[in-house]
Each structure stands twice: as structure tokens, then as C-alpha cells.
Amino acid sequence: MNVRKFxxxxxALERSPGQDGDIFVGNLVDQRHxxxxxxxxxxxxxxxxxxxxxxxxxxxxxxxxxxxVSSDGGTVTAGPGEIVxxxxxxxxxxxxxxxxxxxxxxxxxxxxxxxx
Amino acid sequence: MNVRKFxxxxxALERSPGQDGDIFVGNLVDQRHxxxxxxxxxxxxxxxxxxxxxxxxxxxxxxxxxxxVSSDGGTVTAGPGEIVxxxxxxxxxxxxxxxxxxxxxxxxxxxxxxxx
Numbered sequence: 001m002n003v004r005k006f007x008x009x010x011x012a013l014e015r016s017p018g019q020d021g022d023i024f025v026g027n028l029v030d031q032r033h034x035x036x037x038x039x040x041x042x043x044x045x046x047x048x049x050x051x052x053x054x055x056x057x058x059x060x061x062x063x064x065x066x067x068x069v070s071s072d073g074g075t076v077t078a079g080p081g082e083i084v085x086x087x088x089x090x091x092x093x094x095x096x097x098x099x100x101x102x103x104x105x106x107x108x109x110x111x112x113x114x115x116x
Numbered sequence: 117m118n119v120r121k122f123x124x125x126x127x128a129l130e131r132s133p134g135q136d137g138d139i140f141v142g143n144l145v146d147q148r149h150x151x152x153x154x155x156x157x158x159x160x161x162x163x164x165x166x167x168x169x170x171x172x173x174x175x176x177x178x179x180x181x182x183x184x185v186s187s188d189g190g191t192v193t194a195g196p197g198e199i200v201x202x203x204x205x206x207x208x209x210x211x212x213x214x215x216x217x218x219x220x221x222x223x224x225x226x227x228x229x230x231x232x
Contacts, residue, residue, distance in 0.1 A: 001201075004192070005200050007197065008197065035203065057151060057152055059153065059155055061177040063177075076121035077121070082121060085151075104199055108152050
């Protein structure tokens with residue numbers, strides 16, 4: 001695969017699996033490309049809540065808005081330019097704030113394979 | 117490891133190995149933490165040039181400024197909110213523009229191990 005550049009407009013955003021809220025994800029690079037990692041964008045509407053057990057190591061880079069992530073270890077809140085690292089196995093609740101949020105994400109290995 | 121949040125101020129930026137220009141990197145998560153991936157921030161001064169063969173799969177999320185990445189496949193230029201994917205094995209030239217650049221990066225596996 002060559003060097004690639006992506007913008008959020010390149011991502012086919014679809015509802016994040018297992019929830020019917022206003023949370024959408026779009027992979028840009030994943031198992032279909034033979035890459036070891038998944039790369040994509042995530043968009044959260046205002047005041048959304050996602051409860052999830054993290055099945056892969058997941059990194060979210062905050063591009064717009066704010067997210068709060070609660071786990072056994074407490075709650076972190078991140079805004080533009082900040083990074084949230086979700087280690088595999090963590091049980092988390094992710095909450096968007098009033099302005100929603102846009103993230104870039106990288107997972108190892110592929111979250112879509114791991115969720116089955 | 118627990119869920120973690122990072123800001124660029126958390127990174128101990130040091131000169132990127134193998135170059136004496138104005139390019140600095142700081143890992144926040146890596147082999148020291150038992151994670152499978154490395155997470156960090158990179159800061160590029162204005163008009164810097166880095167020639168490198170990519171030894172790991174490397175994702176750069178652009179937070180500030182612009183970078184152009186040239187490889188056999190051509191040149192891509194990315195700005196804030198965009199993602200550049202550098203697959204392992206690519207020989208690239210990375211150029212910052214007049215305003216410099218700030219990136220968040222994720223690599224699989226650990227770039228510091230792979231460079232030896």
C-alpha cells in the first residue's frame with residue numbers, strides 16, 4: 001500500500017454497531033487493505049452515551065468537541081488536540097458533550113474482526 | 117493499564133533520531149507500558165525536511181500546520197484534522213511548511229524497537 005492521506009469526507013460514516021444513538025464510525029484502512037491496524041473517523045452527536053467493553057487497543061485523537069470516558073479507573077475528559085487511549089479489556093462509558101465530537105481513531109488489531 | 121488522556125504538554129519532546137533539524141517526538145505510550153502500539157506527539161519547525169524509511173506502520177493525525185509526504189507513489193499534503201498513513205517499508209520525504217506542524221502519531225509495532 002502507498003502513503004495515503006484521508007479527510008473526514010473520505011469516510012463512509014455508519015452507525016456504530018450495537019447502538020441506535022447518534023454515533024457514527026467510518027473505517028478508512030482496515031483488514032480489507034492488509035494493514036495490521038484500523039484507521040478511521042468517529043462522529044458523535046450532542047449528549048450521546050456509548051457503553052462498551054473495548055476489544056482491541058483503541059486510540060482516539062480528538063479533533064472537535066469533547067468526550068468524557070468513564071471506567072473503573074475514573075473519568076477523563078478530552079478536547080481538541082488531546083488523545084484518549086483505551087486499552088483492550090477496559091469497560092467504558094463514553095459520553096459526548098453538548099457540542100458533539102469528531103475523532104480520528106487507530107485500533108490494533110482490527111476492531112471489526114474482534115467484535116465478530 | 118487504565119484509560120488514559122494525554123495532551124501535548126504531557127510529552128517529553130526530543131529530537132527525532134537520525135536528524136539534527138527542528139523535528140521533535142515524544143512517546144506517551146510504548147513498549148515500556150506493555151502496550152502493543154506506540155502513541156505520541158510530533159512537532160515540526162518551519163520548513164524542515166526528514167528523509168526516512170518507515171520501519172513500522174505509522175499513522176499521523178494532523179493537529180496544526182501542514183506536512184507534505186513524498187514517496188514513490190507521489191506527494192500528499194495534509195493539514196489539521198487530516199490523517200496520513202505511512203505503511204511499513206515506504207521510503208518517504210516529509211516536509212513541513214512555513215508554519216511548522218503538530219501531529220499525534222500511532223505506530224504498530226513500536227518504532228523505537230524497530231529502529232534498533
